[in-house]
Amino acid sequence: MFDLFVYIRNVENLVHCNDPVVTGIILADRYFSSSNAGLENEEIRKAVEMIHGLGKKALLKVDRLYSQKELDLVRQYLLFLADCKVDGIIYTDLGINMMMEELNIGYKGIYAPETLLTDYYDINTLKNDGVDGCVISKDIPLKDVYEIINEVPDYCYLRIHGPILIAYSRRKYITSYLEKSGDYSEDYWLVEESRDNRLPLIEKENGSWLYDATLQSFNEIKKLNDTALKGALIDNVYLSDEYTLKTLKLYEGVLNGSITAEEAINELKEFDETVRYADINELKETWLDKEKA
């Protein structure tokens, strides 16, 4: 049975996560994370206290790639999080692993590079290198995911719900196109000129993040819960906490058998009609050439 972690944007919504199925809450600030809405430092401190008060674990997203110039700031932030007594961080930059080791930081680090963890050989190697945990990449078919979980038991995490990140850049794409600085972090979308699907695009002061559909795993959640998966993540980037809490309740319902996966999906679609979903079962093998693709 996996641990379940859920991302919450606002401190006032933490009280709604006092559910036995939830192991921990994921938080984010704005600067050091990929999130477009972030908590201030004092809010993080307060939130961690509240989460511990609920008997849950507190994880922080520290999931950007950092430039050489930012390293002192990153170090200060990691120490601040230690002072807040967080239980772990989710990170994207391998340098964070080394910095945590140097600082003897005292909380766990879960490596989540989004694309690079597509096989169990690499994940096993990272485990042997002392990395505390890894989030399996989302660009592989489900059969590969199960193989990885089996080969590296009680170590892997999987994002079971949330927008699928498909590109991350240090460039500020919207500012460049519009030739005008501004806050482009909320409600911007791209649509490829010969396609219909909306791709959410978030630009912040330190880069851009492009997303595809929202991944959902209602049909697979029970099976995943019977594997040696260490942790399941219900992530979110730009949708409301109300949406996330609704999602959490629906997964809980599917896990305890009070509703079916189909009912859960339908209910979530009714809750917010604008969200486009990709079933985790639909993640396909990708190919190298046009003919096979």
Added chain:
Amino acid sequence: MRTELLAPAGDLDRLKTAVIYGADAVYFGGKQFSLRARASNFSLDDIKEAVEFAHSYGKRVYVTVNIIPHNSDFNGLEEYLRKLEEFNVDAIICASQAICDLCKRVAPKLEVHISTQQTTLNSYAMAYWTSKKVDRIVLGREVTYEELQEIMQIAEIPVEVFIHGGMCANFSGRCTISNVLTNRDANRGGCAQSCRWNYHLYHGDDLLDKDEYLFSLGSKDMSTPDYIERLLKVNVASLKIEGRMKTAYYIASILKGYRLLIDSYYENGKVSEEDLKKADYYLSLAANRDTFNGFYPGVPDEKGQLYNFITTASQSFIANVRSYDAETSEAIIEVRNHFEVNDELVIMNPNGDDVRFTVKEMFDEKNEPVEVANKPMQLLRIKVPVAVNEYTFIHK
């Protein structure tokens, strides 16, 4: 130690061209385990021949094993690495911890270079790879020159940086737009370059498209002659040119440009304005897209973006030389682009300056005079003012 000039090669011919035109090392992919699925890529026999050829000129050979592997991709990998070692390949370029460790274990004579696909941007990320005893790190192209200076002061292992060629708009290895929009795997060699496509930009329901051009993520190409002196000053180990799918003519002209800058720096302690002018000339010969200095001056703004993406094939390359008769000063050339009698053409040899000449007359294989060369791959005989060889390119 002098900084290496590292060139790409899509096949054996291009590898030979790169070696002859001044690359200190050449990199390419094998048939498996390598990105750039559409590059011709090298069979094992090709790899063996490539190493023998390059080593005979004192040049090094690196083989890309830089896929982000899936579970099944490891089949046959151990045997492949052993073969590369047996053929005396100098290094592999990889992007996977497991491939790195496997190579160190089963083919320890091979150096391991960490690919830019790992997006190493800072000294702590480098420290991770240093702890794994890799031999070189290829930095992410998003590192600015100022950041590079800082990194080089504390780097414990050799550092390679890109100086020229196409750029991923997003962090290399972290982009799956191609996977999602075309089902072609960007990180295993199938990238459809969907970043260069046109997109409509919305805020809520408001369409923000400009009249002149649509939104695109695509990047201009990198071209950095202005930064060569600075890069040499901070002692990077290697200056890398991108483009395993580029033509031999492209590789030759780009190498010619950067070679002269590097040689001038080591001979004179600096790169002069005259050197830069000459280099610009060579770099412009094969240019087919707008270029910029990458991230070296800082995070790019709109001037680093490529909107209205069109690749225009360069028409400047006129012919290859197939053979040369020193007694008659005549060359048999293979036509690639249109030219006519009385046109002024330019001979580019691997060494020395380009030589201009006017085509007075030319003859086909039946010895019939030809006025207009407009049949690609046609063999023609022309008189040339200097000795040429099979590595000579004729351009306009």
